[in-house]
Amino acid sequence: MAWRSSGSSNAELVENLRKNGVFSNQRAYDAMKAVDRGDFTSRDPYEDAPQRIGYNATISAPHMHAAALEYLQNHLVAGANALDVGSGSGYLTVCMAMMVGQTGTVVGIEHMSELVELSTKNIKKHHSEMIENGNVVMIDGDGRQGYAEKAPYNAIHVGAAAAGVPKALTDQLADGGRMMIPVEQEDGNQVFMQIDKINGKIHEKIVEHVIYVPLNPLCILYILYIILLSVRYSSSSWNRLLLYRQVSLIREESRVFEKT
Numbered sequence: 738m739a740w741r742s743s744g745s746s747n748a749e750l751v752e753n754l755r756k757n758g759v760f761s762n763q764r765a766y767d768a769m770k771a772v773d774r775g776d777f778t779s780r781d782p783y784e785d786a787p788q789r790i791g792y793n794a795t796i797s798a799p800h801m802h803a804a805a806l807e808y809l810q811n812h813l814v815a816g817a818n819a820l821d822v823g824s825g826s827g828y829l830t831v832c833m834a835m836m837v838g839q840t841g842t843v844v845g846i847e848h849m850s851e852l853v854e855l856s857t858k859n860i861k862k863h864h865s866e867m868i869e870n871g872n873v874v875m876i877d878g879d880g881r882q883g884y885a886e887k888a889p890y891n892a893i894h895v896g897a898a899a900a901g902v903p904k905a906l907t908d909q910l911a912d913g914g915r916m917m918i919p920v921e922q923e924d925g926n927q928v929f930m931q932i933d934k935i936n937g938k939i940h941e942k943i944v945e946h947v948i949y950v951p952l953n954p955l956c957i958l959y960i961l962y963i964i965l966l967s968v969r970y971s972s973s974s975w976n977r978l979l980l981y982r983q984v985s986l987i988r989e990e991s992r993v994f995e996k997t
């Protein structure tokens with residue numbers, strides 16, 4: 738499924754994501770069109786799949802990035818303040834910065850200093866003005882603590898899963914703000930959670946169910962299982978199916994998140 742939206746250029750990849758119904762939001766589409774994924778990974782950048790970027794990390798699949806921007810669309814508005822936890826390659830941080838514009842700020846926080854350096858280099862290839870003007874700030878640190886210096890945040894994206902939602906992150910969410918975070922459940926499955934703060938109260942909602950699928954002949958049984966779950970839990974089952982190839986990588990990331 739992940740190859741369904743792949744293209745031979747950034748424009749074709751993003752266009753295919755749109756054709757396949759991954760986007761509904763024009764600004765999310767425009768942001769991904771304006772940020773060349775090829776600046777952030779040299780390995781098959783226009784394939785709709787995650788790619789390894791070294792240091793035990795991956796750049797997430799384009800459909801995952803698109804989904805994150807879609808869920809955060811009303812919070813990534815002009816002048817907004819946002820946080821990208823586990824910023825890795827820096828790709829999504831820049832897409833978020835595109836959406837908040839020149840009066841907004843996005844803080845990318847990453848705990849591998851090598852990736853902070855690499856992502857800064859990646860961003861400077863075509864978007865150095867974002868760093869110069871302070872629209873993008875890359876921080877070397879533990880994302881579970883958030884980044885209190887620039888809080889509160891209208892939008893928080895978390896790129897690596899944890900067993901629960903770190904309290905520092907909900908504390909740093911602005912009133913009216915939204916956080917999207919993958920959370921590992923006790924059964925080992927992961928859910929993508931939407932966390933809204935409304936009048937100081939936290940509202941949690943599971944928006945995606947994701948399941949690890951081993952790449953062996955039993956795959957087909959797992960795929961059937963996913964189809965059943967997708968129909969049960971989701972109004973847009975196709976999008977859920979798109980996620981399955983991503984999951985093993987998310988799980989890998991989640992262990993990294995837990996280890997530190």
Ligand code: SAH
Pocket residue numbers: 793794795796797822823824825826827828829846847848849852878879880881896897990993994995997
């Ligand atoms: N969203 C990014 C990276 C996703 S991979 C992209 O698409 O490029 C998840 C990232 O989270 C990895 O880069 C990993 O190093 C980082 N990470 C994991 N645990 C972290 C933590 N506790 N604090 C900050 N970053 C963390």
